[in-house]
Amino acid sequence: MPELRVGEQQWTVAPGSNLLDVLNDAGFSVPYSCRAGSCHACLVRCLHGKPLDARPDALSEQQRQLGWRLSCQCQVEEDLQVALFDPQQDGIGATVLGLDWLSPAVLRLRLHAERRLRYQAGQHLVLWSNSGVARPYSLASLPDEEPFLEFHLDCRQAGAFCDAARQLQLGDALRLGELRGGALHYDADWQERPLWLLAAGTGLAPLWGILREALRQEHQGPIRVLHLAHDSQEHYLASELTALAERHPHLQVELLTPQALPQALAALRVQSRQTIALACGSPASVEQFSRRLFLAGLPRNQLFADIFTGHA
Template sequence: MVAIRFGTHEIDLTDGETVLDALLREGIAVPYSCRSGFCQTCLMCASQGKPPREAMQGLRDTWKASNYFLACRCKPVMDLEVRLTGDLPAPVRARVQSVQPLSQDILEIGLATDERLHYHPGQFINVESPGGLTRSYSLASVPGEDDGLLLQVRRLPGGRVSGWIHETLKPGDTLHIQGPLGDCFYCEGQPVQPLLLIGTGSGLAPLSGIARDALRQGHKGPIHLFHGSRSRDGLYLQDCLKRLAARHPQFQYTPCLSGQDIPPGCARGRVHEVAQARFPCLSGWRVFLCGHPDMVQQARMMAFMAGAAINDIYLDPFNVALT
C-alpha cells in the first residue's frame, strides 16, 4: 500500500485510487475539472517520489522534468509528497559571493547556498529583501560550469528590491531565497530540433543560461538567440555570446535595437519582429521567450501562429511587482 503526504495530511491510498480521489476523500479542496487527464486543472507537483508516467501524459517536457503530474490520472506506485504547483518551497539561506556590473543598469550577483540547489538554467529564484519584499530573478548560471548561482539584476526606477541589491549588497552578506521555480528551461531528448530564443532586457539572463545548457548537453540543431533593447547601452554579455558563437557553429546571436542609433552587427527593430522576419515558419521549433511581459505575450502568439506547437513554447514573462 502506498501513501501520499500533502502539507500536514498523510493519506493511505486504497487499491487503484488516484491522488485526486484520495485528497477529495479526505475533504481537501484541490482544484479539478474533467477528471480524465486533459484539462490540467488538477496539475500538481511531487516534491518527493516519482509519479507514474501515465500521470504525466501530454504535459510539457519541463513539467515532466519537475515531477508535475495530473492528480486525476495518478495512481502512485511509491509514496509521494505532493503539493499544488502554486505552493512555494521553503526559503533557504544564501551567501553573496560576488557582485559585478554587466552594464549601466544590470548587476550580476553570485550566491552560494549551504546545500547545493538542483536547478536548470533558465529557472528563477525568489529573493527576499530585509524589508520582507520578495522578487523573482532568473538563474543565468549553468550547474557544473559556474560555482553557485548567478543572477542578473536590472535596476528598476524606484525599485525597492533591485535598489537594495544594487546599492547595498556586498560579498559576505546573507539573504533568503526560494526555489528553483519556473518551467522555462532546456530538456534533452530532441538534439536536432531548432531552438529560437527571444528576450528583452535582463531576459538575456535565462536565455544565455538556456543556450549554454543546451550546448553543454550536446544540442546539435541550430540555436538562434535574439536579444532586444531600445539602445546600445542595454546590450550586455555581447563579448561572451560572440565567443560562444565562435566556439559553436550551431549557435547564433543577434542583438536587436528598437531605437534610432544602430551600430554595425545589430539588427534594427523590435526583437520578436526581427526574429519573425528571419524565421517566418516555426513548425517543429522549440521557442523560449523571456523578458518584458508584452513582448512575451505577443511573441507567444506570433510563434504559435507561425507553426510552433503550444507545448514547445516556453515563457518567462518578467512581471513588475506593484508592492
C-alpha cells in the first residue's frame, strides 16, 4: 500500500487512489473546479515519488520538471510526498481596483497585479482569497489596452469564493494563481471569416474580451453575438454591446432569455462553411449551442468551447 505524505502528515492510501480525492478526504481542502485538467486550481508539487498522470500535456515541461502536477489527473501508485500550492509563496499579489454590480447577480472585479501579466483574450486565472479559497475565472479585460485585470463573477448562487468576494473592499489584497489558456481565443487568420460568439451567463466574460480583440484587429467578416441570460436584468453588458454594434455595422447582437432561446437557435443558419464559432457557459448551455450549430451546418472543428462548472 503506498504512503502519501504532506508536511508532517503521512498515511496509507489504496493503490490507484485519485490524488485530489485523498488529499481532500484528509482535510487539506485542495481547490478544484473542472476535474478535467483545464482550470489548474488543484496544482500540487511532487517532492518525492511520481504519481500516474493522465494528462501530462496539461502542464509545460518546465512545470513538470519542477514537480508540479494537477492532482485531479493523478493516481497514487507508489510512495509519494507532495507540497500543496501556496498562494503566498507560489502566487502573484494583486489589489482590488474596482467592485461594481453589473446586474443583481454579476459582480465585476478589477485587479491590479503586482507585476505585469502577458495574456491573451480568452485566458483565465485562478483567484485566491485571503482565506485560502480558490476559483478559476476567465479574463474579461483587453490585453495591453486596459491597466487592470477584469473578471465577471456570477454570484446568483452561494459559493465560497463569491461569498468572500461580496466582502471585498477597494485596496484589499488577493493572490493570483497560474495563467491558463482554454479553448477560447482570437486568431488573426480569421479576419475575413464569419465569427459567432455564443455565451450563457458570465460565459460572456471571455467572449467580451475576444470580441473587442477581434474589433481591435479590424476583423472584416460579420460578427454575431448571442447572450443567453436567466432574465432581461441579467444581460449585464447589454448597453456596452449595443454601443459596439452601433459603431460597427458588421456586428449583430442578440440578447436571449430561456423562453426565446429555442426559437432563436432553430433559426440559426450557417451561411458560410468558413464560419468560426466560440461558445462559453454552463455544460447544458454549451451542449445546446453546440448541437444546434452542428445541425445548422457548422463543421465540428470550427467550434471552440469552454465550459463553466458550478463548483465555487
